[in-house]
Amino acid sequence: MVSPSKGQKQTLDLNCLTIKELEKHAAVMMDKQTRDYYNEGADSGSTLLENIEAYAKYRIRPRVLRDISQIDTSASIFGFRNSLPLGVAPTAMQCLAHQDGEIATARACKEMRVIMGLSSFATSTLEAVAEASGDIPNVLQLYLFEERDHSRKLIARAKKAGYKAVFLTVDTPMLGRRNLEIRNQFKLPRHLKIANFDEDINSDASATVMDGTGSSSEPQGQKKSEAASSTRRQSSVGYHDGEKRHPPSGPITFHTHAANPTLSWERDIAWLKKEAAPMEVWVKGIATAEDALLAVHHSVDGIVVSNHGGRQLNGALATLDALPEVAAAVGGKIPVHVDGGVRHGTDIFKALALGADFVWIGRPVLWGLAYKGQQGVELCLKLLADEFRLCMGLAGTIKVEDINKDYLVKVDKSGFISRL
Numbered sequence: 001m002v003s004p005s006k007g008q009k010q011t012l013d014l015n016c017l018t019i020k021e022l023e024k025h026a027a028v029m030m031d032k033q034t035r036d037y038y039n040e041g042a043d044s045g046s047t048l049l050e051n052i053e054a055y056a057k058y059r060i061r062p063r064v065l066r067d068i069s070q071i072d073t074s075a076s077i078f079g080f081r082n083s084l085p086l087g088v089a090p091t092a093m094q095c096l097a098h099q100d101g102e103i104a105t106a107r108a109c110k111e112m113r114v115i116m117g118l119s120s121f122a123t124s125t126l127e128a129v130a131e132a133s134g135d136i137p138n139v140l141q142l143y144l145f146e147e148r149d150h151s152r153k154l155i156a157r158a159k160k161a162g163y164k165a166v167f168l169t170v171d172t173p174m175l176g177r178r179n180l181e182i183r184n185q186f187k188l189p190r191h192l193k194i195a196n197f198d199e200d201i202n203s204d205a206s207a208t209v210m211d212g213t214g215s216s217s218e219p220q221g222q223k224k225s226e227a228a229s230s231t232r233r234q235s236s237v238g239y240h241d242g243e244k245r246h247p248p249s250g251p252i253t254f255h256t257h258a259a260n261p262t263l264s265w266e267r268d269i270a271w272l273k274k275e276a277a278p279m280e281v282w283v284k285g286i287a288t289a290e291d292a293l294l295a296v297h298h299s300v301d302g303i304v305v306s307n308h309g310g311r312q313l314n315g316a317l318a319t320l321d322a323l324p325e326v327a328a329a330v331g332g333k334i335p336v337h338v339d340g341g342v343r344h345g346t347d348i349f350k351a352l353a354l355g356a357d358f359v360w361i362g363r364p365v366l367w368g369l370a371y372k373g374q375q376g377v378e379l380c381l382k383l384l385a386d387e388f389r390l391c392m393g394l395a396g397t398i399k400v401e402d403i404n405k406d407y408l409v410k411v412d413k414s415g416f417i418s419r420l
């Protein structure tokens, strides 16, 4: 039995000893619309699957007789000693999973000493999340809107609430095609709200239903000026069906506003750096060495190698496969993080060995939330923390900084093993 790490009060749940089991428990707790929205990837879902399977291509070379009695799993981020090199990735609309939503996640993160990313499309306000996080530094994920005023206000509020960084999501210039979401006509229930936009803008968010053709149903009582501004937008960023462009309608919803096809390195990164200072500006959704070099060139503070959990470009490289070229290109100039497919403590170890400084998890936290709210998120984090600690010890490492590629081999399809 793994002994609990210092300061972690969670005890084991004998019905749920792995993230796989957590996924199964969560599946029966969620309604179909939520389960499909959370779990699916874009198109056939092959990138989502490959994100997970990529970890199995690597095996660990354990070292022995090294006195591993004092293992330190912690990692530094924004000057904070995080209990392990892992954070909770921003995921939208957590109140779909549990009534306490992002607040429950924040409380669990505080308990487990783990940093949290908050989605632009959260169902709790960023101020309430900051308060629930206590001394844990938080990150606000940004979808930078074409109407800069909305983004400007959000950034100002994050600064005031003490957020340490903004993560600009750069893999969403258009929305990926999630077929179950379209088929289910995904709709935020009326009792929930996209919480971080002005009341008047937000008031009809719950009424938007996607019809899978890029248009959405007309919310009642919509203001004319908003309709005009979003008409321009949605004509280019809804779900796409070939060449057809559809007139948009409605207030700020993730279907209408997450995607921004106009974003560019030259104009937007400089704007954001100026606007967000003194918060750090990171880019989330880098998948190539070329873009990693551009990120360094444009003086961003950090990179998250991500394909949005396989929800955007299906057919894109698994993030673990993209990581080595990004880490090599960056060469330690700025931190390189990775997300996508992390489901076990050994996955954290492998990602670090391949050059990541830190990993983030998306769906496992949503499953924890659906299973048992705050307690379920704590359980999720505890399982990964215990597995990671055990992996470090059995591999012969006591410090996160010591994990490197010498601890891994790669196994190809024919079973051929190569050193890295």
Ligand SMILES: Cc1cc2nc3c(=O)[nH]c(=O)nc-3n(C[C@H](O)[C@H](O)[C@H](O)COP(=O)(O)O)c2cc1C
Pocket (backbone or CB within 6 Å): 037, 038, 039, 051, 089, 090, 091, 092, 119, 120, 121, 141, 169, 284, 306, 307, 308, 309, 310, 311, 339, 340, 341, 342, 360, 361, 362, 363, 364
């Ligand atoms: C239901 C769901 C909602 C998400 N919402 C956002 C979001 O609002 N902003 C964002 O940048 N990424 C979002 N993501 C992507 C995650 O931040 C992260 O990149 C991804 O979940 C990592 O993959 P994993 O789920 O395999 O751990 C979302 C992912 C899921 C599953």
Ligand SMILES: CCCCC(=O)C(=O)O
Pocket (backbone or CB within 6 Å): 092, 121, 172, 175, 254, 255, 258, 259, 308, 311
């Ligand atoms: C891109 C739309 C906003 C929510 C999100 O990021 C997701 O569902 O993956």
